[in-house]
Amino acid sequence: MYGITGYSNGYHQNQQQHSSEEKRGGGRRRRGGRRSRHRPGFRVSDHHHHHYNNDDDDDKQEQKAPPPCTDFDMAYFHSYAHVGIHEEMIKDRVRTDIYRAAIMQHQSFIEGKVVMDVGCGTGILSIFCAQAGAKRVYAVDASDIALQANEVVKANNLAEKIIVLHGRVEDVEIDEEVDVIISEWMGYMLLYESMLGSVITARDRWLKHGGLILPSNATLYMAPITHPDRYNDSIEFWRNVYGIDMSAMLQLAKQCAFEEPCVETITGENVLTWPHVVKHVDCYTIQHDELESVSTRYKFQSMMRAPLHGFAFWFDVEFSGPTNSPTNNHIPSLLTGASNNNHIDGIQKKKRANPNEALVLSTAPEDPPTHWQQTLIYFYDPIEVEQDQIIEGSLTLSQSKENRRFMNIHLEYSSGGRSYVKESVMR
Numbered sequence: 001m002y003g004i005t006g007y008s009n010g011y012h013q014n015q016q017q018h019s020s021e022e023k024r025g026g027g028r029r030r031r032g033g034r035r036s037r038h039r040p041g042f043r044v045s046d047h048h049h050h051h052y053n054n055d056d057d058d059d060k061q062e063q064k065a066p067p068p069c070t071d072f073d074m075a076y077f078h079s080y081a082h083v084g085i086h087e088e089m090i091k092d093r094v095r096t097d098i099y100r101a102a103i104m105q106h107q108s109f110i111e112g113k114v115v116m117d118v119g120c121g122t123g124i125l126s127i128f129c130a131q132a133g134a135k136r137v138y139a140v141d142a143s144d145i146a147l148q149a150n151e152v153v154k155a156n157n158l159a160e161k162i163i164v165l166h167g168r169v170e171d172v173e174i175d176e177e178v179d180v181i182i183s184e185w186m187g188y189m190l191l192y193e194s195m196l197g198s199v200i201t202a203r204d205r206w207l208k209h210g211g212l213i214l215p216s217n218a219t220l221y222m223a224p225i226t227h228p229d230r231y232n233d234s235i236e237f238w239r240n241v242y243g244i245d246m247s248a249m250l251q252l253a254k255q256c257a258f259e260e261p262c263v264e265t266i267t268g269e270n271v272l273t274w275p276h277v278v279k280h281v282d283c284y285t286i287q288h289d290e291l292e293s294v295s296t297r298y299k300f301q302s303m304m305r306a307p308l309h310g311f312a313f314w315f316d317v318e319f320s321g322p323t324n325s326p327t328n329n330h331i332p333s334l335l336t337g338a339s340n341n342n343h344i345d346g347i348q349k350k351k352r353a354n355p356n357e358a359l360v361l362s363t364a365p366e367d368p369p370t371h372w373q374q375t376l377i378y379f380y381d382p383i384e385v386e387q388d389q390i391i392e393g394s395l396t397l398s399q400s401k402e403n404r405r406f407m408n409i410h411l412e413y414s415s416g417g418r419s420y421v422k423e424s425v426m427r
Contacts, residue, residue, distance in 0.1 A: 066170030102319035113179035320358035
């Protein structure tokens with residue numbers, strides 16, 4: 001009907017199936033009650049991709065072939081077939097309401113246009129786009145949740161508008177460019193699970209020059225924190241257990257509680273300094289190789305005397321149009337004032353009175369909680385810091401060579417004349 005070779009309205013299942021023994025590794029490990037992300041995956045396409053940019057169409061570049069679908073990928077997709085993960089995301093009203101508001105705010109870009117929903121899950125964002133007047137929506141997901149998404153589409157009488165494609169966005173084929181790409185790609189600590197790579201692939205393969213990407217940009221922040229209640233509950237507890245000295249458990253307790261990053265909710269009162277920008281992501285220009293490793297140096301000045309227990313990470317994403325420059329729209333959303341790093345030279349407004357200004361979805365400690373919460377990297381032993389004491393060091397986040405969806409974290413920090421190193425893996 002729409003001139004799309006090999007596809008009809010509604011659910012399309014890729015003919016190459018995978019046996020159950022490929023799906024090793026189980027479902028996603030949940031920390032703090034959160035989820036993992038949906039990502040498509042079957043055969044590798046042989047065609048060349050093109051690169052979206054802001055110059056002109058003659059500058060489109062050939063791209064490397066997409067990575068093969070691994071057993072880790074299949075386990076990841078399989079975990080997204082569970083309805084509980086999607087229920088958790090949809091019930092996150094902060095997340096879902098802002099996405100719906102962004103779609104309606106950009107209705108002029110969507111109405112009568114072609115949209116791609118990368119990692120569509122149950123299809124709710126695709127349906128929002130159809131309700132906003134999209135001519136056609138390609139809803140792409142590798143998980144078997146695509147089966148349910150197709151049924152949801154049909155139940156809402158939208159099969160003429162929404163085409164559900166079951167496969168990796170790296171592998172599915174459509175025969176037209178798209179005007180809009182929408183995706184809820186953000187993982188814990190923004191980049192965990194590496195779903196952004198598939199958004200980049202969709203952009204380079206199909207997005208028209210001047211097209212819209214929602215969200216348009218994102219910023220990952222870090223800040224030192226104090227959290228005595230958490231440390232006392234997990235560690236100090238062992239010093240006196242029903243009157244028994246069980247301090248022999250302390251080292252094991254520290255390792256078990258703090259070896260890996262934790263996904264928890266903190267408040268602004270836990271944060272000791274202005275935050276630092278770890279990475280700014282412009283979804284219109286970022287490239288795959290930028291996701292392989294992210295490094296930054298930081299320098300904080302403590303606002304109070306307190307035990308330093310570790311670092312917190314959170315992110316904001318902004319839903320701005322393709323003609324808006326995102327680079328001057330961000331300062332740390334925690335507190336309001338000057339930043340101690342030179343990555344930021346503008347002001348991010350938390351409450352936007354002008355409806356034409358970009359919407360922001362924030363996971364900062366002082367904002368309404370989301371299912372992402374915050375990601376905490378705890379030290380095994382706290383460091384006592386004084387007011388105005390300097391905390392400095394470096395951070396490197398890199399994709400695991402074992403599984404690119406895992407994140408290796410190398411954190412160096414020093415304060416009060418002593419230096420430390422903390423290495424962990426988010427998996």
